[in-house]
Amino acid sequence: MSRGETRGGYTTVSANDVLLSVTGLEGGYDQVQILWGVDLEVSAGEMVAIIGSNGAGKTTFLKTISGVVPSRAGTIVFDGIALEGATAKEIVERGISHVPEGRRLFGPMNIEENLLMGGYARGLKDHELAADLERVYGIFPILKERRKQLAGSMSGGEQQMCAIARGLMARPRLLLIDELSLGLAPRLVEQLCANLVEINREGVAILVVEQDVLTALDLAERGYVFESGRIAMSGTSDELIANQEVKRTYLGI
Amino acid sequence: MIYLQILVNSVLLGGMYAAIAVGFSLVWGVMNILNILHGTFLMLGGYITFWLFHLYGVDPFLSLPLSAVAMFFLGYFIQLGIINQVIRASFFMTLVLTFGLELIGVKMALFFWTGDYRSVQTEYAGYSFQVGGVVIPLVRLALFGLGLLLTGGLFWFMAVTRTGRAIRAVRIDLEAAQLMGVNPAKIYATTYGISAGLAGAAGALVSAGFAISPVTDVEFLAKSFVICVVGGLGNITGALAGGLVLGLVENFGALYFGPGLQNALGYAVLLLVLFIRPSGLLGRAGYH
Numbered sequence: 001m002s003r004g005e006t007r008g009g010y011t012t013v014s015a016n017d018v019l020l021s022v023t024g025l026e027g028g029y030d031q032v033q034i035l036w037g038v039d040l041e042v043s044a045g046e047m048v049a050i051i052g053s054n055g056a057g058k059t060t061f062l063k064t065i066s067g068v069v070p071s072r073a074g075t076i077v078f079d080g081i082a083l084e085g086a087t088a089k090e091i092v093e094r095g096i097s098h099v100p101e102g103r104r105l106f107g108p109m110n111i112e113e114n115l116l117m118g119g120y121a122r123g124l125k126d127h128e129l130a131a132d133l134e135r136v137y138g139i140f141p142i143l144k145e146r147r148k149q150l151a152g153s154m155s156g157g158e159q160q161m162c163a164i165a166r167g168l169m170a171r172p173r174l175l176l177i178d179e180l181s182l183g184l185a186p187r188l189v190e191q192l193c194a195n196l197v198e199i200n201r202e203g204v205a206i207l208v209v210e211q212d213v214l215t216a217l218d219l220a221e222r223g224y225v226f227e228s229g230r231i232a233m234s235g236t237s238d239e240l241i242a243n244q245e246v247k248r249t250y251l252g253i
Numbered sequence: 254m255i256y257l258q259i260l261v262n263s264v265l266l267g268g269m270y271a272a273i274a275v276g277f278s279l280v281w282g283v284m285n286i287l288n289i290l291h292g293t294f295l296m297l298g299g300y301i302t303f304w305l306f307h308l309y310g311v312d313p314f315l316s317l318p319l320s321a322v323a324m325f326f327l328g329y330f331i332q333l334g335i336i337n338q339v340i341r342a343s344f345f346m347t348l349v350l351t352f353g354l355e356l357i358g359v360k361m362a363l364f365f366w367t368g369d370y371r372s373v374q375t376e377y378a379g380y381s382f383q384v385g386g387v388v389i390p391l392v393r394l395a396l397f398g399l400g401l402l403l404t405g406g407l408f409w410f411m412a413v414t415r416t417g418r419a420i421r422a423v424r425i426d427l428e429a430a431q432l433m434g435v436n437p438a439k440i441y442a443t444t445y446g447i448s449a450g451l452a453g454a455a456g457a458l459v460s461a462g463f464a465i466s467p468v469t470d471v472e473f474l475a476k477s478f479v480i481c482v483v484g485g486l487g488n489i490t491g492a493l494a495g496g497l498v499l500g501l502v503e504n505f506g507a508l509y510f511g512p513g514l515q516n517a518l519g520y521a522v523l524l525l526v527l528f529i530r531p532s533g534l535l536g537r538a539g540y541h
Contacts, residue, residue, distance in 0.1 A: 068431050092434035104429035106422050116415070117422050121434025126415065170434070 017043040019205050020065070020096075020174055024074035027064040034060045036229040037074065042174060042207050047200045049216035049237070050209045051250060052226030058209045059101050061226070062176045066098035067091040079173070092121040097172030101179045101209075103163040107152025111143050111162055114151050118169030129169070136165040139195055157188035161195070168199065175199070177208040181215055193219050213250040217241050225250075254386055259504045261387050267493075267500030268397035269462075271404045272455040273473060274480035275492040276448035279407065282487020283424045283444050285344060286336065289351040292474030293358040294324045294449040298456025299465040300366065306373045313373050313461035314395065321454035328449025333442040340441060355470070362467035372464040396458045400496075403454055407447070408489045420444050472516075479519045483526045485533030494534050498522065 020042040028034035034057045042048050050058050063069040065076060067088035076083040078094055086094070097118075106114050115136060119129045137144035140161045146154065151162055160180070167175055180196075181189040189212075196219060200206050210216035217223055217237035225233040225246065233243065240246050247253050277291045298320035305311040305319070331354065339346045380391040411417040422430040423440050431437065452473075459465060459473075476499065481487075484495025499519055506518035526533065 066432060068428055087436070088431040089434040089436050092432070098432045100429060100432060104426055104432075106425045106429065108425060109418070109421065113418055117418060117430070117433045120415065120419060120422075166433075 018077075019044040019046075019079060020207070021077040022065070022074065023077075025061070025064060025071055025076065026073040027069055027071040028060060029069065033072070034229050035064065035071075038226075038229070038231055040224055040231065040234075042205050044173070045200070045203050045205055046222070047196070047206045047208070047220045049220035049223040050207065050226055051211070051213050051216050051223055051240075052232075053249075054211075056226035057229040058226050059178055060229075062098060062100075062178050062207075062209060065091075066096055066176060068098075089121060092170050092172075095171070095173035096176065097167040097170040097174070098176040099163045099167040099178060101182070103156075103159045105151040105159055105162055105166070108150060110148050110150055111154075112147040114162055114166050115143070115147075115169050118166035119171075121170055132169055132171070136168050139168075139198060140165050157184050157192070160184060160188075160192060164192070164195065164199075168204070172204060174205045174207065177206065180208055180210050181212050189215060213246070214241075255508075258387050259508055260501075261389065262393075263500040263504040264497065265389075265393045265397040265500075266504065267497035268400035268404075269455070269458055270400070270476060270480055270496030270499050271493040272400035272451065272458060272496075274477040274484075274496060275404050275407055275489055276451035276455070277474075277477035278481045278484075278487055278489070278492045279451075280445055280448045281481060283420055284340065284347075284441055286340075286347045286351065287344070288445075288448070289348065289355045289474060290331070290358065291448070291452055291477055292470035292472070293355050294328060294452035295456035295459065295473040296362065296465060296467060296470035297327075297358070298324050298453030299460035299469075300362065300371075300456075301453070302457040302460045303371050303373055303465065306375075307371075313375065313457055314399075317399070317454050317457040320457040321450045324453025324456075325446040325450030328452075329442045329446030331449075332445035333438065336445065337438050337441055355474075359467050359470055366467060368466055368468060370464040370466045371460075373460050375461070392462050396462050399458055400455070401493075403451055404489060404493055407451060410447075411489065416440075416443060475516070476519070479523045482523055482533060485536030488535060491533055491535040498534070 018041055022038055022040040025038040026033065026035050038061060050061070052058055060069060064071050067083070067086055078096060081094070083091060106117060112133070115133055116126055116129060119132060142158060143162055143165055146158070151159065154162065164177065180192060193215065196206060196208070208216065208220065217240055220237055222236050223234065223240045224231050225240065233240065233246065273295065277288060280286050280288045301320045301323060302313045302316045305316040306313055335354070336347060336350060339350055377391060381388050382391070383389070411421060419430065419435045419440055420443070422433065423435060423437055427437060480492060480495035480499050483498050484493065485491030502518050502522050503515045507515055510518065530536065
C-alpha cells in the first residue's frame with residue numbers, strides 16, 4: 001500500500017478510516033480495456049459520488065469492485081484485505097453490496113423474495129433474516145405494503161427502493177449504487193436521497209454513480225470525475241461544484 | 254366402462270410420466286441444456302433398484318431414495334466437472350456433450366448388464382382392487398402417488414427454499430444473482446443434480462412396474478421431450494399437464510389405433526401442439 005500513502009489529493013482522511021482503497025485499477029471486457037489506472041478511496045461511513053459522461057467507465061468500475069468483471073492490473077483493498085482473485089460471492093460476504101444499473105430486480109419474484117435474495121450471501125435461513133427484513137421495511141415502508149407484489153410490476157421508483165433494500169439485506173459496510181436517479185421523477189429522487197442519507201447515518205459507506213451532477217454533489221461529501229476510464233478530477237463536493245471545468249462540461253454553465 | 258377404465262389408467266400413468274419429465278424440464282428451463290443424459294439417469298436408477306431387489310431382495314419402493322441420492326451425486330459431479338466447462342457455449346455444444354456421455358453410459362450398461370429386459374417381480378405385483386367396476390392395480394397407484402409427490406416436491410422446493418430461489422434467480426438474471434453472492438457453477442451443479450436425482454427416483458418407479466433394459470433410456474428421453482414440449486417448456490405444472498396428456502393419448506390411442514402406434518401418436522400430439530400453441534399448453538418461459 002505504499003502507493004496509497006504517497007498519493008496526494010485530500011488529507012482529511014487518516015489511513016485507519018479507509019474502507020475501500022483502489023490503486024491503479026485497469027479492467028474491461030474481453031478485447032476492450034475500459035479502465036486505465038483508477039485511484040479512488042472511500043472512508044468508513046463516508047458518502048462519495050462518481051460523476052462522468054456515458055462510457056467513462058463508471059459502471060465497469062463498480063462491476064470490477066464487486067467482482068463480476070475481472071481486473072487486469074492494480075489493487076483493490078477493502079477493510080485492509082486485498083480483494084485480488086476474490087469471487088463476486090466472497091466480495092459480498094466481506095461487506096460490499098452492489099445495486100446495479102437498471103435495478104436488475106428479479107422481476108417474476110415478489111418483493112420479499114427479492115429482499116431474501118439480497119441476504120443470500122449470509123447463508124441464513126429465511127426466518128433468521130426476518131429482523132433484517134423489518135429493518136429495511138422500516139426505511140422503505142411501501143415495500144412492506146407491497147411485499148407480495150411481483151417486483152417487475154412496480155413503478156421505477158419503487159423498483160429502485162427495492163433494489164437498494166435488496167442491497168442492504170447483505171448487511172454491507174459499503175453500498176455501491178449505479179445510477180440512482182436514472183428515469184425517475186425529481187420528487188422520487190429527493191425521497192431516495194433522503195433514504196440514502198438515513199442509511200449512511202447508520203454507518204454504511206456509500207459510493208454512488210450518478211449522471212445528475214447536482215444531485216450527486218448535493219448528496220455526497222466528496223466526488224470523483226471519471227473521463228475515458230481515468231479519474232480526471234477529485235475533491236470535495238463544494239470544490240467540484242465551484243470548478244470551472246465541471247461547470248462547463250457537466251452543468252452547462 | 255372401458256372408457257372409464259382407460260381414463261383411470263391414463264391418469265395413473267400420467268402421474269408417473271410427470272415425474273419422468275420434470276427433471277428434464279428443470280434443466281432445460283434453467284440452463285438451456287437439452288439433456289440427452291436424462292434417460293440414462295432414469296435407466297441407471299432403474300438398474301440400481303433392479304439389482305438391489307435381485308441380489309438382496311430390497312423392495313423397489315425402499316430403494317427409491319437410494320437411487321435418487323446416487324443419481325443426485327452423479328449428476329452434480331457431471332455438471333460441476335464436465336458440463337460447466339461448456340455451459341457458456343452454444344446450445345448444440347451441450348447437446349452433443351450430453352449425447353456423448355449418454356453413449357458412454359448406455360454402452361457400458363450394455364457391456365456389463367447385457368441388453369436383456371429385466372423386471373422386478375414383487376409379491377404384490379399383481380395386486381389390485383376395484384372401485385365401482387374400475388380395476389386399480391396397486392403398483393400403478395403407488396407409481397402415480399409417488400410421481401405426484403416427486404413433482405409436487407420439486408414445486409415446493411423451487412417456490413420456498415433458499416436454494417430454489419437462487420436457482421430461479423440465476424435463471425432470471427445471472428449477473429444480478431452473482432451480485433447477491435450466488436455461485437453459478439454450484440447452482441448449476443445443484444440444479445443438474447436435482448434433475449438427475451428426480452430421474453433416478455422416477456427410474457426406480459418405472460422398474461417397479463415395467464421391464465427395463467439399457468436401451469430403454471432413449472424411450473424415457475423421447476417421452477420426457479414430448480411431455481415437456483406439450484406441457485410447456487421449463488415449468489413444473491407443465492410437466493404434470495404434459496404427462497397427463499401423454500398418458501391419455503397413449504392409452505386411448507392404443508384403444509383406437511392399436512398399441513403399435515402409441516409412440517407415433519405421442520409425436521403427432523407434439524406436432525399438433527407446436528402448430529397450435531408453440532409455447533405448450535401451460536407455456537411460460539422459465540421457472541418464474
